[in-house]
Amino acid sequence: MIQWRFSPRSSFARTLLLIVTLLFVSLVTTYLVVLNFAILPSLQQFNKVLAYEVRMLMTDSLQLEDGSTLEVPPAFRREIYRELGISLYTNAAAEESGLRWAQHYKFLSDQMAQQLGGPTDVRVEVSKNTPVVWLKTWLSPDIWVRVPLTEIHQGDFSPLFRYTLAIMLLVIGGAWLFIRVQNRPLVELEHAALQVGKGIIPPPLREYGASEVRSVTRAFNQMASGVKLLADDRTLLMAGVSHDLRTPLTRIRLATEMMGKEDDYLAESINKDIEECNAIIEQFLDYLRTGQEMQTEVADLNAIMGEVVASESGYERQIDSEFATGELLVRISSLSIKRAAMNLVVNAARYGNGWIKVSTGRELQRVWFQVEDDGEGIAADQLQHLFQPFVRGDSARTTSGTGLGLAIVQRIIDAHNGVLDVGTSERGGLCVRAYLPLLSEASSVADNGATKES
Structure with a gap:
């Protein structure tokens, strides 16, 4: 099994990382879907409309759908210039008016060239509140056409980013809270297991959470109960044995007290053995007591x-x-x-x-x-x-x-x-x-x- 070098060790961190990763993948997938099925088709439609406008401004006649031509009067074109805010600039004047800050977009240029039937350079200036499209076509290679997109403002996208960020934070916060609640019985189980390892039997844990966690908690409670029963039986056994051993030791001590003076050396040796036995019994009891709370x-x-x-x-x-x-x-x-x-x-x-x-x-x-x-x-x-x-x-x-x-x-x-x-x-x-x-x-x-x- 592959072990990642920087993989989180706790189940809480792993689950949170998994949710954040899935959320990120979901956002990227949504972005790609919207880009390919909404934004790009809209841009293509926008380029087509813009190409018709530019062709109408750059030529004196328009080709209609029925094959006939329509003459475009200069006054009509000036009116369109005014309504759309379109301006014409020479190369030098365009540089001074913001062309230097515009970014070239190849896919827009290629689509516009296809619509106009010749090489076209399309640049977008986004340094101002209102984006501006700069075009230079093969119809007028020395002229830059400046088309302001007055209906689009950079501020219009701010709520979208704010809402997206807020949704991400809410999802991550909710996932964090959910995982904390799910891991709470595991934390309690860990603390109880550490107590059992120290010889302290905790009270039975409350069985809640997921079904698997409840099963583990139930098994742990049964194990702790069995360990406590064994410890109690061991303590009772050792206490009984020590009590039963001390009774004959006491009788032996009393017997040595009634021995004659000629047997003092033997009595002293027996009493030392009795003291050693009592010390051993006391040490057994001390060993049992250290396991208690x-x-x-x-x-x-x-x-x-x-x-x-x-x-x-x-x-x-x-x-x-x-x-x-x-x-x-x-x-x-x-x-x-x-x-x-x-x-x-x-x-x-x-x-x-x-x-x-x-x-x-x-x-x-x-x-x-x-x-x-x-x-x-x-x-x-x-x-x-x-x-x-x-x-x-x-x-x-x-x-x-x-x-x-x-x-x-x-x-x-x-x-x-x-x-x-x-x-x-x-x-x-x-x-x-x-x-x-x-x-x-x-x-x-x-x-x-x-x-x-x-």
């Missing part, structure tokens, strides 16, 4: 990262920080972004050698935060699988975990229309940077005003 607010990314550094730093873990100057205002779910940053810090502590750094910054219309460590890093061929569920960067490591931490980060950043980027830290370890859309100044002012009013 989040409440967003305007927040300062520097403040959120400062809270993360303060909460994750301690006696055994020191976190370096480097924040951008000023406020980095973003519309986010503060709790979700904090959870994502904490997961990155935990991942850095688990696979690094003790050094962790949290940074923020601004880049064009985006802000970012990143977490670095000094571990061994990740092989380039494993980066594309790093954020998939149940996948860890190094399968040879025996570190505990489910492989859901970075998958949770990916889902949180996706829900905020952000992007994750993985690279190498300044100390050779892993560097994970999350980009988020920067809140515009106009939006921040409006949000602050709404907050004050509330």
